[in-house]
Amino acid sequence: MWRMCAICILIWGWTTGLCATDLSASHDERLEALYLYLHQNPELSFHEQNTARRMADELLALGFSVTENFGGTGVVGVLANGAGPTVLIRADMDALPVKEQTGLDYASTVVVTSNDGNAQPVMHACGHDIHMTVFVGTAGRLMRARDQWSGTLIMIAQPAEERGAGANAMLKAGLFTKFPRPDFNLALHVSAGVPAGKVGYVAGPALANVDSVDITVHGVGGHGAYPHAVRDPVVLAAEIVTAMQTIVSRELSPLEPAVLSVGSIHGGHKHNVIPDKVTMQLTLRSYTAEVRRQMIEAIKRISKNLAIAARMPADKMPEVVVKEQYTPVAYNDPELTHRLAAIFRGEIGADNVIELSPVMGGEDFGRYGQVEPKIPSLIYWLGAVDRTLFAKSKAGSTALPSLHSPLFAPEYRMTIRTGVRVMTAAALDLLGKVE
Template identity: 55%
Template sequence: MKSIVSALFVASSLFAADVASLTKAELPSLVSLYKELHANPELSMHEVETAARIAKELRAVGLEVTEKVGGNGIVGVLKNGDGPVILVRTDLDALPVKEQTGAPYASTKVVKDDLGREVNVMHACGHDIHMTSFVGTARVLAKTRDQWKGTVVMIGQHAEERVLGARLMLRAGLFSKFPKPDKALALHCASDMAHGQVGIVEGYALANVDSVEIVVKGVGGHGSMPHLCKDPIVLASQIVLALQTIVSREVKPGDPAVVTVGSIHGGTKSNIISDEVRLQLTLRSYKTETRKHLIYSIKRIVKAQAESANMPAEKMPEVIVSDDQAPALYNQPALCAEVRQHIGAVLGAENVLAREPVMGAEDFAEYGLTKEKVPLCMFWLGTQPPEAVAEAKAKGTTLPSLHSPFFKPIPGPSIETGVKAMASAVIGLMKP
């Protein structure tokens, strides 16, 4: 038994050394690629050049690549004998944000969005780090084929920020036209973790997200004659306050839920009572039944408030639930335990942290909700200087968050950690 344990320890040490040394060798060119991607971001559904660039990188290391999958999605397949099929996903798109990091490679790109408006574009969510780590992982896997058996399916997914890309790629035959995965992995930048570390959440990690618009109608008129009008601003205000009771009084304590009114627009002038107000809401939850209850309660409260204001039937508010929704991400605990072990072998167990779930959204969850029920694990990648993280914690302050114009990952060590973590996880899951 002792000799078997010793052999396993030696094999694990060699595996870790190989991944670390190969990653270190690739790092200079990967940092260069990162800066190129960062300076040339593209909005969701417009990732044409980005997708082509990543496809070129995958082909260069021997993957069989298919482009334009469900839009701008790409799929690369690397076969290496009989064994499990592991899916590795990166996202490709950027955000309409004006970068203010001051980095010498900062984005200055300005484009027209889908509505024809000129907007600045920035990789403010770290998708450029994701893509670079993805490319580095492909390079390491291609050079370590003696250590794993099976098939790796590497996908570059478009339109993650609009929670559309995963659905579009699945509808285009991702699981039928390409090898069907047994397990799926992804990483995501964290703005509050030190580089050199990763974090894993077992179970629910990210939330269901729904966007709701409420159109509050009224009868407009002169501000001096409110008795002749039906004021939608007053009604909208009552609705906003009433919605706050859903989470505080209708959702079971301990069951995470959020109802946020993020936008309210109505009226044109101080002495005019308008005839319409529009509210925009974001809803967050984990459980399906909680999600359904939030939507039901919003519709109920809106109707009741309008009836209490004696609104006529033709002036009742509309509640519009968007089709663009993200399901909750469930990280399968058993897969997370495996991933933790394999990453710990390369980074050190002390650098694989337990994270708390958050109410953000990610359409990576879609890959686990098909009839195949593929187990998922998305882990968080530290991107900030350790001293900055320690100082913020000591002072009780926060570092610039994801989606902030000031979010600035430290490229070299963040990418190195991302490649080592993902490559070690994939190889570990595919050990012959």
């Protein structure tokens, strides 16, 4: 049973009625209420105004000095606590254009109007609501323990991770020049494949380079009954999609991880009209700059040469545009990773800390470490899967919903508790000790 905080209701009108200033509720109850509020009030990338306000309020209530609207909706909280190392902890704030189908009584029912005027349901399907709750819980623990450590704690709530743009925006706004430059960067991401109560880590490259590519396949449209008189972009687009499958399977070394997926293809609007263009959207994943370069070169070469083979006029060659929202590899400094993995084992037990393999997912947290000189950084996985469901999946009787699935439903109490414990322990290990 949650208690209501009169101050919160008066000032902010929060329906959950609980915040960090409500000292009558327990730490876990306050975090649970915060999680439910965030889960039920998701906001899309760069539209995280209410979420950012809540993050700023939580940090202010704890006693951090807070800067808002930094790099879009970003929030920076600083706790200067004497001489010693500077540690940055990052949470991401944005949700996804996904209609929640978990059936939970606290499921998101938020619907916004998209740029094209359509109704768009929104959901925290990537668990960033868990990240923010752990972030606030860790900030509170470290504030209360401030007589045990010395140094500077920087807590950032970042916008637009899902667009691979928020970290860049905060860095461009001067994160490392207007605030103390960190000696270490830390973040976590929930895992849809690890049970709640456990954490996983990868030393070295952990998450991939991510590129988004748009291809416009031009043609000369006309009547579907007279295909010889047109230049058909639908057939050409189909050939390009098929031929691009040979980039990973036949052009790259089998020892190099790479992914090329066509996530969207659109063209035409009627049975008997051959359109004059088809558009495609691709995601590319890689681990090295060379593989990334090879894939982009091959897409351009294949598109152009198949168009020539299809007798497209010179002014109708396909356009291949590599989007600016590139996300670089997330590299976990091996020394820092092994140091903190030992701290995690001490905090939650060796059985609950597992070494994992790199994945082809992306995370723009990597950018905070890829500055010159580089900053040792670690992003680790926080198990979030309901333990009963996990056991069933191991027995083969059920499949686990992935991140970004409308069915993703973390076992939030255990996940948040574990997240706060390990993130607090990690920060305390890195910050200076007070004897």
